[in-house]
Amino acid sequence: MGGSYRELFTAPGSVAFCAAGFVARLPIAMVGIGIVTMFSQLRGNYGLGGALSAVFALSYALFTPLVSRAVDRHGQRRVLPAAAVVSATAIVAMLAGVRLEAPVALLFVCALPAGLMPTIGAMVRARWTELYGGTARLRTAFALEAVIDEVCFIVGPVLSVGLGVAVFPEAGPLLAAILLLVGTFTLAGLRKTEPPVHRHRSDTPGVKLLRLPALLAIIAMMVAIGVVFAVIDVVAVAFTAERDAPGAATFVIALFATGSALSGLVFGSRVAHSAPARQLLIATAALSVLLWPLLLAGTVPVLAVLYLMAGCAISPA
Known part of the structure; x- marks a missing residue:
């Protein structure tokens, strides 16, 4: 690797x-x-x-x-x-x-x-x-x-x-x-x-990028992941504060990113054998599944473990 x-x-x-x-x-x-x-x-x-x-x-x-x-x-x-x-x-x-x-x-x-x-x-x-x-x-x-x-x-x-x-x-x-x-x-x-700098000729017809179905799908996916990022940060701060452990928020958030970093290292070192669209579908589906258990977290240690697991789907996506 x-x-x-x-x-x-x-x-x-x-x-x-x-x-x-x-x-x-x-x-x-x-x-x-x-x-x-x-x-x-x-x-x-x-x-x-x-x-x-x-x-x-x-x-x-x-x-x-x-x-x-x-x-x-x-x-x-x-x-x-x-x-x-x-x-x-x-x-x-x-x-x-x-x-x-x-x-x-x-x-x-x-x-x-x-x-x-x-x-x-x-x-x-x-x-x-x-x-x-x-x-x-x-x-x-x-x-x-x-x-x-x-x-x-x-x-x-x-x-x-x-x-x-x-x-x-x-x-x-x-x-x-x-x-x-x-x-x-x-x-x-x-x-x-x-x-x-690549100068674009003014007489070259522009491509209407936002009309491309593939790009629209990617935008929708990235907006959803952006919402996940925002919620993950705020929830970690609020959840740990409610349980009188505000300092644990940094550790919990770091575990989410650690899971993503580790999976990204493995993903980048492997040779791809399937189309990017299929890889993206699998990664986003995995993220969707791994986020649901967060609703079951009752303690800070459980939340930390679930954050680590959910983060594993981020980098590949």
Whole structure:
């Protein structure tokens, strides 16, 4: 297994952009859960924290295609730093508003531009595609990226919730803003591995992507998995708090991501023998089945085990 992954990093610059991408994408796993933790610590209010986190997530979903399209047209080094600065500034402004007890409406206004956070995973995958497009290594690279995503969801919530509980309530989202700037500026500065800008001819008829049944199916699936991510985080915080073990939330969430990371490592090291559509169907069906037992959890240890099992279906999907 290790050999196939080591081969990926024989390309010059691959270690650097992979490491920078890891730092830059950690914040997406830190901000939402950090907001919920912050409000639970300051006001004991999960509803407002969850609503603000949801607005951030929705704005992220809304702005992501716009940022990515700008990257396609102008390149990563020109777009990513600007987007990161706007997002980080909005996050810090929101935290200041919470500390200064600003009107709730102002907090939601700040959450909107915070969603301009670039989709770093897509930017790193674009660099892998430029290196290994059309080869078997690309599948392994994408599997590695799925694992790195899950490692971020192991480390990110632990950092965010841990700092929010142990240091001060706003510490998690604040660190996320700092990591976003450091990682994104570093990635944008690695110009040797930056994918070239592909200019599109204005007279070429565009494909109506949203009319493609396959793409619509994938969007529906990803929206559903996004809902799972959001619910998993909030439920872990609320469930452990109700049982007087708030510190266990980071461990429970980390187990969910650990299951996904382990399954992703195995998936990426194996040779595929079935069509991607069949693999996707099996993975999403497995996730659907593995989520139901969560309703039976009565204690934190049982919840942790069920989170680990359910996470195993994420990376392959």
